[in-house]
Amino acid sequence: MDAKGAPTAGGDFRLLWWTRRRSVALDAGLAVVSAVECAVQGVGFADRTGLPVGLVVVPGALAGLALLVRRRWPLAVILISIAVLPANMGAVLALVGLYTLATTDAPRRVIAALACMEGLGTVIVTYLLLDNDPAIREQAVPVWFRPLVALLFGVASVVPPVLLGMYVRARRRLVETLRDRALGLERELGLLAERAEERAEWARDEERRRIAREMHDVVAHRVSLMVVHAAAVQAVAPKDPEKAARNASLIGDMGRQALTELRTMLGVLRAAPAGPTGASDASRASRLAEIASGAGQGEAAEARTPDEGRQPPGPAGNGEGPRLTGLRALVEESRAAGMRVELAVEGEHRDYPEQVESTAYRVVQEALTNVHKHAAGAAAWVRLAHRDGEVAVQVRNEAPDGAARRPDEARLPSGGNGLVGMRERVTALGGGFVSGPTDEGGFRVSAVIPDRPGERAGG
Known part of the structure; x- marks a missing residue:
């Protein structure tokens, strides 16, 4: 009410100094x-x-x-x-x-x-x-x-x-x-609710980035090699039908394996949560990491030519992550695709935590994939160094020879996220990552990862 006792628009009472x-x-x-x-x-x-x-x-x-x-x-x-x-x-x-x-x-x-x-x-x-x-x-x-x-x-x-x-x-x-x-x-x-929502949004974004990295690791390398082998089949089919048939068989094996891994990963993403959201996200992320980790050694076994003989999958094929001992098989896989690549190992091999070996393996894998994509026909060198308190990997390739690429050769698409994913993996463990062109016109990727990332992060 107003000063005269009339009702106000809001329904509140007000008369002089009285409010009730x-x-x-x-x-x-x-x-x-x-x-x-x-x-x-x-x-x-x-x-x-x-x-x-x-x-x-x-x-x-x-x-x-x-x-x-x-x-x-x-x-x-x-x-x-x-x-x-x-x-x-x-x-x-x-x-x-x-x-x-x-x-x-x-x-x-x-x-x-x-x-x-x-x-x-x-x-x-x-x-x-x-x-x-x-x-x-x-x-x-x-x-x-x-x-x-x-x-x-x-x-x-x-x-x-x-x-x-x-x-x-x-x-x-x-x-x-x-x-x-x-x-x-x-x-x-x-x-607090706003901050919790911000943290949840950050967690969702981080989970999406992690899933993207895992899918990239599982599928991109294998599909890239399939494209390379398909180009090789097209090139050698008129001259050497037997070799073309072996390459075609290899492409089929790679495609089936990639499709199986992709279906498994999509099944994890579509699975209904069985408990709290945090536990469901953690279990999905763990399952995705397990799927991505198990792809490394399986790729090497599938990519070998019939002349080399089929070998049973390594530890990663049993559900463990890719190990540094599988680098030789990874290099052989690239050689089978026509790349000139050499592997050099320095120091004595030690048992590292699974995430350290998996990250180092993925860096080499993605670097070799980039060589296939952007420097076809160029020679590459892979270096693995076991140092005191850390493990270092380096992949370097020479300048690509434009004349070496045939006009009809398939060009591999690039999403531009390979280097970003490698950097995220390495820095998450407290390591250092450097990439860039060399003075000779090639490209170099280097990563140094502490052998005990948990203790190093805690210190």
């Missing part, structure tokens, strides 16, 4: 009671002093109506009650005024000073009334009786309203503090 209808009714009722009390006491004061009744009752009633402004000016209400105290008026006015002042944020010394003034005035007025009462004079009462009664009246008129008002003020402050704390907690929960 029951507050208006309470203050109006207290003001009427106080006005009646002052008027009745004014009649007795007029009889005792001989003053005209109207001259005392009307100002007293107006003073009692001062409770209408107690919420806005509680100090004025107490001062009025002190002013009418000599006429033995304003008991309700003083009680309600002191209580209201004690509930506000007024300084305690101000409340104490006004309470003392009110209490002292009540003691004096009560003592004078008792001393001038003929009925009490006729009785034999001790000397201390009248001062004691006056003191009790003074304390009773001041202490209860002040203590009650201070209690209400403390309770209001506590409620406001709890409300502010609740609002603060609500804001913090909102921020």
